[in-house]
Amino acid sequence: MQSVEGGCFCGKVRYRAEGTPTNTMVCHCQSCRRVAASPVVAWLTFPTEKFQFTAGSPREFQSSEPVRRTFCGACGTQLTYAHRRHPDAIDVATCSLDDPGAFPPTHHSWLSHDVAWLRFGDGLPSFQQSRTK
Ligand SMILES: [Zn+2]
Numbered sequence: 110m111q112s113v114e115g116g117c118f119c120g121k122v123r124y125r126a127e128g129t130p131t132n133t134m135v136c137h138c139q140s141c142r143r144v145a146a147s148p149v150v151a152w153l154t155f156p157t158e159k160f161q162f163t164a165g166s167p168r169e170f171q172s173s174e175p176v177r178r179t180f181c182g183a184c185g186t187q188l189t190y191a192h193r194r195h196p197d198a199i200d201v202a203t204c205s206l207d208d209p210g211a212f213p214p215t216h217h218s219w220l221s222h223d224v225a226w227l228r229f230g231d232g233l234p235s236f237q238q239s240r241t242k
Pocket residue numbers: 117118119120121122181182183184185186
């Protein structure tokens with residue numbers, strides 16, 4: 110089975126996910142932006158049971174009532190996003206993978222939260238909120 114590995118910038122926290130991601134997208138929402146201090150954050154979704162941390166222990170915090178995010182307590186890299194309403198899925202920050210280029214996104218979400226100067230020209234489907242809303 111295909112597996113992908115990744116981790117934080119300093120290397121203390123590492124993870125592995127198996128199988129094919131069920132979703133790959135770029136999020137423009139305000140929470141992702143502020144947590145990562147970046148205009149957008151790209152995410153891959155895996156079944157929770159296919160994902161595990163293999164080295165170190167990430168720190169965890171709630172970015173909103175139903176959402177728990179993990180990050181490296183030493184270097185600050187954002188690693189995962191888990192929503193209480195979807196306990197069987199975990200989002201992994203695409204650019205924390207060893208090979209982020211292997212998983213191009215299929216769409217953009219939450220363009221309604223964009224900073225004014227942000228422009229993407231990739232032609233992918235874009236949604237003002239979540240694709241599923
Ligand atoms: Zn780190």
